[in-house]
Amino acid sequence: MKTIYIPKGETVSYETLATEHLVVKGCLQVTGSVKAKTISGDGVICAGSVEADIIRIGSLEAAAVICKRLIAECVQAPEVFASESAAVSCFLSAAYVETGRLTVAISEISEVKADEVINLTLKKRGLFTTLLLSALRSVWLTLTVPKSKNEVMDAEYAPAQEPSESKARQAAKEASPSSAAPEKKRKTPLNQSEREPVDEELNRIVGTFMLLRDQGYTLRVIPKTPEENAPVFDFETETIIRPAA
Structure with missing residues (x-):
């Protein structure tokens, strides 16, 4: 059986990763997908998607998580699919969660589809831990929630276009009073000479x-x-x- 081990204190990067057993004590960064039978360790995994039978990890961040059983301290993923159970002891942030039994302490979930939901009793945390969790929530929301563009409703409008450099310079010259005054002085004699030619x-x-x-x-x-x-x-x-x- 093939096993990949990421030691503590090290950061390893892959484009894609496929193995039978994955043990993460440090930090694993994968651009594409991670596929394994079992994933364990108290480290951090950041990947495009994670697929495994059993996932037991410290922190997991991915675009999609697909497994049978999920056990983690912190999970941040738009979609989480755990066919049997999912247990997150610290913080779970997801747009959609589908599982048989969901056990969670602190969560921010848009939609949940589960046969049973268990909310863990919150432990008394210190000020530093509370601030840290609040910062993690803010960072995750800024990364995942799409920014809504303000649009004018029931009105005809045309989007503004960025002016070119030449137009911007010309507008700045016209707006400055110091350059406008001499230009007006120069134009006045020319107009008089054009209207009244001297013989x-x-x-x-x-x-x-x-x-x-x-x-x-x-x-x-x-x-x-x-x-x-x-x-x-x-x-x-x-x-x-x-x-x-």
Whole structure:
């Protein structure tokens, strides 16, 4: 008969494990399933699923436990199937338990299917033991109970999408007042220049006309007059150096 022994103080890991007899004094971690005829010891087993005829272990944590008889101090598993009996002296946490006779002290079970249920009398525990058991319950609940997502009922909505980095940076720039003020200042002159274009040639002609009008002259525009025949005006002395042709 093949027997696997895990000594105390050691942690052994397997992907899957199949043997006739399994003795666990330390810690056994199995990713997949554990199959054996008998499992015994006061150690800890953490596995995907455990299948055996007789299980007598200190602490057992698995996704599913299938056996004939189960005896343990602490069991944490969503599903526990023990065809004959299941006895847990310390703490049992499971979503579904199916057995012939269930003996348990402290338990958190959603659904039980058993011919007989026996609740053990609670022993007086110290403050440290009580806090430790409370911490174990909290950790187990956070690992097993699925988190419910808050959804809007009877309303049309669209889930929010995470903004990209470029959009987030652009939104941060628009939200900051220090960057918004210069941008507004820059845009104002541009808008005025686009709406009111400046005609330098017209301003020069109007200025010349106003100067000549003060001197008593009248401006006459001759069609197709060359630019070199235009009058020359001295702005410093406010006199006409050369009259128009």
